Amino acid sequence: MSGASDPTSDAALVARVGRGDRAALRLLFMRHHMRVYRFVVRQTGSESMADDIANEVFLEVWRQAPRFEGRSQVSTWLLGIARFKALSALRKRREETLEEGQAEAVADSADTPEVAAMKEDKGAALRRFVDMLSEEHRVVVDLAYYHGKSVTEIGEILAVPVATVKTRMFYARKKLGEALKAAGYDRGWP
């Protein structure tokens, strides 16, 4: 990200949005929408939910930009908003009945994870195991590996202490290692 003196830096764009500049918000959208959208898909498992939530995230930027203090990176701020909105949407969805499409998807997954992994190479198996991590472990893996966030930034996004981030990363990696071993792939640790 560019420095604050750069008029097209994220921070400068948010300042412009705070003054009602819609072109600046559209530029921020183009710059960050892909990652926000992917982050929400990973949280919710639903592309249609992610589409609505990602839109809502940037509308929230429009509303909150005058109060953005720049204490964290704009991308970290966006992911924090996305996380909050995704959790709210998931809570709401849990209260509703299981959709027909989801029921079919559950019925179709005939293979156990181990059997499915044996049909794949190690990379494909690992992608599958990353997807199968619990939500609290998967989000830490995604934020570190895909979004390039630090321990502190992940703590900000998830609203948890840095020690918790490290512990979740430890257990996430441990579970990935155990799943690979169970599927017959060598792994030195754990």
Added chain:
Amino acid sequence: MSENAFSNRRDRLEALLPFFLNGTLAGSELREVEEWLASDPDAMASLAEAEAEYSAALGVNEAIRPPADALARFSESLDREAGKERAPALSLSERLARFLPSMPIQAAWVAAGLALAILVGQTVWINMNGTEQYSVAGSERENAPFAFVTFRADASMAEVSALLGASGLEIDAGPLPGGHYRVLVPAKTVAQYDGIVAGLEKAGIVETVMTGRKPADE
């Protein structure tokens, strides 16, 4: 959960490897991981495993593609949230250029001057006929103090009106050669006149101010 969950140093360092790979590890933790990687053969194997996890996480995320029309739909949502977007404010010269597109800009300024003169004349006529409050009689106007002012090219009509209105100033004629406007200065003494002119010079939309007729001190 806390860092006490780590039963040994190896577990703690394994938890830091992803942050070493994404380049966000710093300070003592970075040094500790680097020393571990340099001294323990198992560490390099762990790093390779972390790299495989890195690739897997990139793969599953990059397989997700947002809808192609996301920006267009967001713009519609924004319009609903904030109201329809207004066209950006145009400067005086831009407005004239749009109003008189076929004319060169100098001719447009002359046309604007004529329009302004008509407006001033009309205002005087209306005030003289419609109310007794009109205070700048023709003879007073002829003897009134004035200054010559040029405005910045990007100054908008609204900005010029606001500045003149706030100081009780009035454009008497213009634009004259050089883009000057003759502005009546409501001052009864030289000190008042100088004060008003000094204020004009400080205004951001004013380019130059030349003193014209000053009041005769009483």
